[in-house]
Amino acid sequence: MSGTPTIEGAGGPLVHAEGLTKRFGATVALDGLTLGVAGGEILALLGPSGSGKSTLLLCLAGILRPDSGTVRYRGQALSDMADAVLTCLRREEFGFVFQFGQLVPDLTAVENVSLPLQLSGQKRGLAEERALALLTKLEVEDRAGKRVGEMSGGQAQRVAVARALIAEPKVIFADEPTGSLDSLNGEVVMGLLLAAARERGTTVVLVTHEPRIAAYADREVVVRDGRISQHAVVP
Amino acid sequence: MSLGHALLGLLEDRPRHGYELKHLYDERFGVSQSVKFGQVYTTLARLLRDGLVDISAVESGGGPDRKLYMITPEGVADLEHWLIDPQPPSTFGRSVLFAKVVIALMSGRPADEVLDLQRAAHLVRMRELTERKLAGDAIDALACDFELFHLEADLRWIELAGARVERLRSPRTRDVPE
Ligand SMILES: Nc1ncnc2c1ncn2[C@@H]1O[C@H](COP(=O)(O)OP(=O)(O)OP(=O)(O)O)[C@@H](O)[C@H]1O
Ligand SMILES: [Mg+2]
Numbered sequence: 211m212s213g214t215p216t217i218e219g220a221g222g223p224l225v226h227a228e229g230l231t232k233r234f235g236a237t238v239a240l241d242g243l244t245l246g247v248a249g250g251e252i253l254a255l256l257g258p259s260g261s262g263k264s265t266l267l268l269c270l271a272g273i274l275r276p277d278s279g280t281v282r283y284r285g286q287a288l289s290d291m292a293d294a295v296l297t298c299l300r301r302e303e304f305g306f307v308f309q310f311g312q313l314v315p316d317l318t319a320v321e322n323v324s325l326p327l328q329l330s331g332q333k334r335g336l337a338e339e340r341a342l343a344l345l346t347k348l349e350v351e352d353r354a355g356k357r358v359g360e361m362s363g364g365q366a367q368r369v370a371v372a373r374a375l376i377a378e379p380k381v382i383f384a385d386e387p388t389g390s391l392d393s394l395n396g397e398v399v400m401g402l403l404l405a406a407a408r409e410r411g412t413t414v415v416l417v418t419h420e421p422r423i424a425a426y427a428d429r430e431v432v433v434r435d436g437r438i439s440q441h442a443v444v445p
Numbered sequence: 446m447s448l449g450h451a452l453l454g455l456l457e458d459r460p461r462h463g464y465e466l467k468h469l470y471d472e473r474f475g476v477s478q479s480v481k482f483g484q485v486y487t488t489l490a491r492l493l494r495d496g497l498v499d500i501s502a503v504e505s506g507g508g509p510d511r512k513l514y515m516i517t518p519e520g521v522a523d524l525e526h527w528l529i530d531p532q533p534p535s536t537f538g539r540s541v542l543f544a545k546v547v548i549a550l551m552s553g554r555p556a557d558e559v560l561d562l563q564r565a566a567h568l569v570r571m572r573e574l575t576e577r578k579l580a581g582d583a584i585d586a587l588a589c590d591f592e593l594f595h596l597e598a599d600l601r602w603i604e605l606a607g608a609r610v611e612r613l614r615s616p617r618t619r620d621v622p623e
Contacts, residue, residue, distance in 0.1 A: 420597070421596070421601075422571065422593050422597050424568065424571075425568060425593070
């Protein structure tokens with residue numbers, strides 16, 4: 211299935227956050243935030259610096275536990291899942307693209323991309339073959355054998371996108387995936403990520419501060435002071 | 446837009462008839478307003494008089510479109526001169542958007558609301574342009590990007606303007622660059 215967003219589970223959104231609150235000391239990062247993401251939807255999270263976008267993304271992905279409120283995936287509360295189940299969910303159903311990190315600088319592009327498959331038990335040869343196919347799609351196959359630490363930011367970012375896509379996740383969480391790239395490379399990475407996602411019906415939750423990047427999404431919401439802004443509803 | 450130079454640009458790769466020039470012009474440059482046939486023929490007549498174009502063939506039959514126009518070496522030189530001559534920067538200060546945002550913010554209306562509502566409107570257009578860009582060719586992409594970057598600049602300016610005004614109201618906030 212691809213293209214049109216669908217509502218999954220018991221008639222609800224694929225990912226649903228309700229009344230999320232998260233404090234860091236005296237800082238209120240999330241303040242009773244509620245948000246639903248439909249299956250297959252590409253959603254952009256906009257909002258000023260410090261408004262809680264990254265915190266929200268980490269809570270949605272089950273990496274950070276909110277102080278109160280619930281995140282549901284396919285109708286099931288993440289807080290009800292055992293740690294092992296949650297870890298498995300993150301590895302098998304979720305993909306991540308962050309602005310920095312998450313690739314191993316001393317491994318080559320192919321090794322980095324095939325790593326998630328090898329971790330879940332696939333044979334190395336087959337995993338690397340699939341990694342190479344994906345790197346080709348992202349137009350960095352000529353760098354496949356190069357160590358990631360020796361790549362430019364734009365090349366490494368394409369490798370990061372390939373790594374997020376390799377295990378065919380149901381949801382991709384991306385935090386400023388184009389933040390360190392120039393306009394053209396940012397758009398190429400965005401175009402490739404979204405083309406791959408639309409082709410597979412993958413849901414994408416994307417944090418960005420660039421309206422041009424947000425314009426690639428199906429829908430935008432604005433996070434402000436730890437809540438979804440009410441005047442920013444885009445049809 | 447200098448119609449004469451645009452026509453010279455369209456004639457540089459090969460000779461064309463007037464009607465073809467009109468359609469090409471509309472496709473590439475006439476986003477907000479198409480050019481009239483009359484304007485095209487008047488301009489071609491002027492370029493011909495100035496020796497910047499020539500007639501490479503006249504076909505038999507009636508109608509105004511028997512002539513095939515070609516660019517001359519003088520025309521190419523004139524076009525090159527025009528291309529490298531820097532365009533004076535446009536002035537943007539008088540747009541309705543500018544007046545609206547300034548009045549809204551100076552009257553104490555919340556900047557967030559002004560920004561969010563305008564962004565919502567801008568993003569509808571920006572999404573249309575992005576779709577067209579992804580579906581189209583390189584020329585479409587250039588045209589869409591031109592508009593997309595200008596729309597994004599509007600939003601960035603509103604954001605900064607809102608933050609500045611809010612900072613004036615509560616001088617303790619110190620996170621906005623001077
Ligand atoms: N691990 C942490 N420890 C302490 N405070 C934190 C932590 N993570 C986030 N915060 C605070 O929570 C608030 C929200 O942070 P968050 O990173 O979610 O913002 P953001 O919207 O992603 O901002 P940016 O656009 O700058 O990335 C901020 O005030 C931040 O300082
Ligand atoms: Mg962040």
